[in-house]
Amino acid sequence: MIIHWADVIAERLKDHGPHTLATGITPSGPVHIGNLREVMTADAVYRALVDRGVEARLIYIADTYDRLRRLYPFLDESFREHVGKPLSEIPCPEGCCSSYSEHFLQPFLRAMDLLDIKPEVYRADQLYKEGVYLDAIKTALKKRDEIARILKEVSGRDVSPGWSPFDPICRDCGRMNTTRVTGFDLDSERVDYVCECGSTGSVSMRGGGKLVWRVDWPARWHILRVTVEPFGKDHATAGGSYDTGKRISEDVYNYPAPYPIVYEWIHLKGKGAMHSSTGLVVTVQEMLDVVPPEVLRYLIIRTKPEKHIEFDPGLPLLTLVDEFDQRRGDARALELSSIRQSEPxxxxxxxxxxxxxxxxxxxxxxxxxxxxxxxxxxxxxxxxxxxxxxxxxxxxxxxxxxKFDVKEDLPQAVRNISPEERRGLGMLAERIEGKSAQEIHDEIYAVANELGLDPKKFFQAVYLAFLGERQGPKAGWFIASLDRDFVKRRLIEASVA
Structure with missing residues (x-):
């Protein structure tokens, strides 16, 4: 018996609780189902731990204080002036939300609710402004040289001479990618800076800037007492964010790095991995428009995190829905995907x-x-x-x-069928009364065999009579779905056309 991957992880963790499972996404653009894999992975392990009676909490950190890195394809030219500013401090692209970050975060929070994912939600800008990061910032500034050494040892790259673990936000231009720390005072909790825009000044450690990513991440582990966290394979490369974060967490913040769960990307069939910045996305809401939330959960939960998911929203999506509805997949994956107790x-x-x-x-x-x-x-x-x-x-x-359209009048295309096929349509008209979909389907084969017709061509004749096309949905079930009197009239009409 194969044990579900979430249960395997939960078994490893169950004796080391209580646990805080963390997940976080930067709301820099439309949140897509690739992003959802991180949240869903954490939720599955959280559920597996709770099932074992382990005390656990699930938290979600929206990286709202990250900066806008460039002018993305979905933004108009007016947003070029905001590149480098924190997402929470940029206007909403459509004027419907309080900020840029909320514009992309709110739909995702609503989607998580529909998917029955109930984390405690934190916004990074609020954490910084409320001083939650204050001690972590002071520690990072004091141990700047030690952090620089760790980054060099683990990643193999030197930091620049003026590098600082803290990025101040310029009080004049509002950017944090153009500033440089020139000094700091731990007692007054201020950081001095110069900016490429020509401005100089000082900012508070409470919301006047943020830690750089490779320091922010391990600081967050310590602050929120994170014990388990999934993250994408890009952070798991040798010398990458997790490796440096682990050392910084343990050596600088004296906190053990969380248990890592590395996940692969979700690829859009024929186009590659989804990325908000490139516009290659299927958003969570777009998927919830076409499948029930349980099926979207199942799409991700049934596959081990370390395996990439090739997502095809065409015909394979229909197969996925039917697999879930008919309970034909992994029983535990189906259980972890379920939102409400109901009959299939x-x-x-x-x-x-x-x-x-x-x-x-x-x-x-x-x-x-x-x-x-x-x-x-x-x-x-x-x-x-x-x-x-x-x-x-x-x-x-x-x-x-x-796609098809049942024609109200006999399609002209029936003139292209043979006399024997017309005869077969007439015979079929007399044999469908009271029959089920499967029996009608079998009857089409039976008529073709009796008349020595190619079954494939006879099926095409049936479709031509109703749709004017040589193909259509599964014939027996299609005909059974139509009014029987209409079907009989149409087949007789086609038989004498």
């Missing part, structure tokens, strides 16, 4: 794609279509929610050949 959804997503297109936007007709196919429709709200998912999937991700 029994209508295949692929059939919902057929039913929604037949019914168009008529909700009552949709339920009739599903009933004709033999499905129970008492869970109306869930069915209609899935129908909304399907409509958006069809609009955004469905390959063209999946």
């Amino acid at each position: 959804f029994t209508i295949p997503f692929r059939h919902m794609v057929t039913a929604v297109q037949i019914a168009r936007d008529d909700e009552d007709l949709l339920l009739k279509v599903l009933e004709r196919s033999g499905y129970e429709t008492s869970r109306r709200d869930e069915i209609l929610a899935r129908a909304r998912n399907v409509r958006i999937w069809l609009e955004r991700y469905a390959p063209p050949f999946v």
